Amino acid sequence: MLHTFTLALSLSVFWLINSGHNSVLMLSLAALSITFVLYLAHRMDVVDHESQPVHLTRKLPGYYAWLIKEIILSNILVVKHIWLGNQSISPTLSTIKASQKTDIGKVIYANSITMTPGTITIKLEGDQFLVHALLRESIDDLKKGEMDRRVTQLEDQC
Amino acid sequence: MDIFLAAGSSLFLLIGSFLCLSGGLGLLRFPDFYTRMHAVGVTETLATAMILIGLMLQSPDALVLLKLMVILIMTLFISPTASHALAHAALQNNLVPKLNKQNDNEEVTPSNP
Amino acid sequence: MLIAAILAVFIVMVIAIVRGFMGPTLYDRILAVNMFGTKTVLLISLLGFMMGRPEFLDIAIVYALINFISVVGVLRYSDSSVFKHHNKQK
Numbered sequence: 554m555l556h557t558f559t560l561a562l563s564l565s566v567f568w569l570i571n572s573g574h575n576s577v578l579m580l581s582l583a584a585l586s587i588t589f590v591l592y593l594a595h596r597m598d599v600v601d602h603e604s605q606p607v608h609l610t611r612k613l614p615g616y617y618a619w620l621i622k623e624i625i626l627s628n629i630l631v632v633k634h635i636w637l638g639n640q641s642i643s644p645t646l647s648t649i650k651a652s653q654k655t656d657i658g659k660v661i662y663a664n665s666i667t668m669t670p671g672t673i674t675i676k677l678e679g680d681q682f683l684v685h686a687l688l689r690e691s692i693d694d695l696k697k698g699e700m701d702r703r704v705t706q707l708e709d710q711c
Numbered sequence: 712m713d714i715f716l717a718a719g720s721s722l723f724l725l726i727g728s729f730l731c732l733s734g735g736l737g738l739l740r741f742p743d744f745y746t747r748m749h750a751v752g753v754t755e756t757l758a759t760a761m762i763l764i765g766l767m768l769q770s771p772d773a774l775v776l777l778k779l780m781v782i783l784i785m786t787l788f789i790s791p792t793a794s795h796a797l798a799h800a801a802l803q804n805n806l807v808p809k810l811n812k813q814n815d816n817e818e819v820t821p822s823n824p
Numbered sequence: 825m826l827i828a829a830i831l832a833v834f835i836v837m838v839i840a841i842v843r844g845f846m847g848p849t850l851y852d853r854i855l856a857v858n859m860f861g862t863k864t865v866l867l868i869s870l871l872g873f874m875m876g877r878p879e880f881l882d883i884a885i886v887y888a889l890i891n892f893i894s895v896v897g898v899l900r901y902s903d904s905s906v907f908k909h910h911n912k913q914k
Contacts, residue, residue: 570777571882628757631749632730635737643811644746667791670752673745675798685798685808687749721825728832731863735839738859744851747843751859754836762829762866766873778881782869782888786862789892793858797895800902801851806909 556605557591564590603657612707619703620665627669631687643689646675649682652701658708665700720768727761734758744801745808748794755790759783826874833867849909854898861891 564587572579594600602608634641649666653659663674663682671691676683686692695701730753737750763783770776837860844856865884872880901907 567781570774570781571885573774624756628730628753631737631753632733635733635740635750635753639740639742642741642746644743644808646808646810663795664791667752667795668756668787670756671749673748673752673798674795675802683802685745685748687746689811724825724829728829731832731836731866735836738843738856739839744849744855747852747855751855754859755862759862759866762833763869765825765829766869769873771878775878775881778878778885779869782865782881782884785885785888786865789888790862793892793895796899797851797854797858800899800907801849801909804902804907804909806849806851 555607556600556602557595559605559607560594560600561587561591606657609707616703616707620668623665623700624669627671627691630691631670634688642687645686645689645692647684647686647692647696649684649692649695649701651680651682652698652705653680653708655708658704661707662701662704665704666695716768720765723761723765723768727758727765730754730758730761743809744806745798748798752790752794755786755794759786826870830867830870830874833863833870837863837867850907851909854895858891858895861887861894865891 565583568583568587572583591600651659651662653662659677659680663677666672666674666682666684671687672695673685674682675685684692684695686695734750734752734754737753738747741747741750760783763779763786767776767779770779840856840860840863844853844860847853865888868880868884868887872878872884
C-alpha cells in the first residue's frame, strides 16, 4: 500500500512538471492516466520495495553527496589521463567482492561503480563483480572497500 | 545578482564544454572498446551535469528549472544501465579487452559459455 | 557562451559519427550511437535556450527515453550470431 502511494505521488509530480496546466479538465485527465498506469504496474507486479525503495529515503541524501564527490574526483582523473595519452593508462580487469546481502544493495553498488568514470561493472555473479578499470589505481581504491562499506551501511538501515 | 547568475552559468557551460571535448578526444584516441567506454562515461556524467546546471542558472521560470532537473536525473539513472548492458553484451560475445602487460598476475580471463 | 557550448556539443557529435563509421567492432558503433543520442539531448536543450523557446525541453526528455530504449532494445538481441565477435589470431 505504501509503495502504491509513493508511486502515485511520484507519477503525479512527474505529470505536473511535464504539463504545467492547472485547469479542472487537465487535472481529471491526469488522475485518469495515473490510475491507468497504477493498474498496469500492479498487473505487471512491479510495485514493491525494489521499484520504490522508500526504506532507503533517510540515508540516500548522504550517500548521494558522497557519490557526487567521488564522481567529480574520478572525472578529473580520467580527463587528465585522456590528455596524457595512451601511454599513461593501464587497463585492468579484476573481480571485486561485494558484501551486500540484498539484491537492491548489490544493484546500487554495481551502478555506483559504473557511474564513476574509469570503472565499469561488466558482470555480476553472486557476490563477485567483474570490473574493468581504466587505471590500476581505481581498482586498488575499490578493493580498499570504502564504497562497499557505505552501500552496506545504506542497506542495513531497513 | 543577475550578473553573478550569468557569470556562474557561463563558467558551468565552459567547464561542461571542455569535459565534452575531452570525452570526444578520448573516444577517438583510446585503443580498445572498453577504454573508450570510460571516455564516454565522462561525457555522460559530469559534462552533462555541468551543461544542464549552466542552463538551470539561466532558466526563466520554475517549470523550466524542474524540467531540466528531470532531464539531469534521467540521464544520470539511465547511462550506467545502458553502459553496463553494452559492456556485458560485448564480453558475452568474446570481445576480449586489451590489458596492461605489466600486471597480468591477477587478471581474469573472461569465461565464455 | 551558449554558442560556444553548442559548438562543443556539435564537435563531439561529429567525433561520435566518425567513431561510428570507423568501428572497428560492432560495439564501438553502438557506443558511438549511444553517445550521439545523449549529446542530441544536450543540443536540443541548448538550442531551445538560444532561441528563447524552453518548450524544446519536452522534446529533449522524450529523446532521452527513446535513446535508452533503442540501445537496450538492440542489445536485447545480443545472443544472435551477428553480434559474435571473432578475435583475430595474434
